[in-house]
Amino acid sequence: MYFQGPSYKITMFFFEGRIIIANKEGLENTKPSFGDILVQVNDVQIVYSTTLNDVMQMLRRAMMTPPVQLIFGEDNSFRTFLRQHIDKSRSLKVKGKVKQNKTQTAAKVIEILDD
Numbered sequence: 001m002y003f004q005g006p007s008y009k010i011t012m013f014f015f016e017g018r019i020i021i022a023n024k025e026g027l028e029n030t031k032p033s034f035g036d037i038l039v040q041v042n043d044v045q046i047v048y049s050t051t052l053n054d055v056m057q058m059l060r061r062a063m064m065t066p067p068v069q070l071i072f073g074e075d076n077s078f079r080t081f082l083r084q085h086i087d088k089s090r091s092l093k094v095k096g097k098v099k100q101n102k103t104q105t106a107a108k109v110i111e112i113l114d115d
Contacts, residue, residue, distance in 0.1 A: 001031060002067040008059065012038065014052040020082065021072065032072045035079030040071035 009025035010032065019038040024030060032038075038046050041058050062068040 001072070002069050003063070005063050005066040005068075007063070008068075008070070012052065012055070015082070017049040019046055019050070019052060019055050032070070035082050036072040036074055037078075038070060039073045040069075042069050 011022040011024075012019050013022050014020070021032045021034060021036040021038065023034060024032055038055065040046060041055070041062050044058065046055060059068070
């Protein structure tokens with residue numbers, strides 16, 4: 001897929017050593033899509049455990065001389081796993097916030113009584 005610039009309009013994140021697509025601005029159901037893995041920028045492969053920061057710098061440099069070719073890997077079973085992992089993480093985070101708020105409230109009450 002080629003990008004002319006001035007931006008990619010893609011949101012990415014680092015997961016288990018890979019750069020993953022979170023979403024793409026614009027039309028629904030277009031590529032790349034959630035869960036696709038960035039594997040190459042122009043002629044440079046994105047090796048396992050390349051940091052998100054390094055990839056972002058590479059993308060910025062590449063966009064200085066468009067067009068930029070990005071190659072993505074697709075794996076539907078990985079995409080399904082990733083959705084489940086994120087949903088589970090979100091539910092645990094919400095439960096953690098509820099417990100944390102109760103603890104903080106109790107701690108505030110203790111501080112007031114100690115004064």
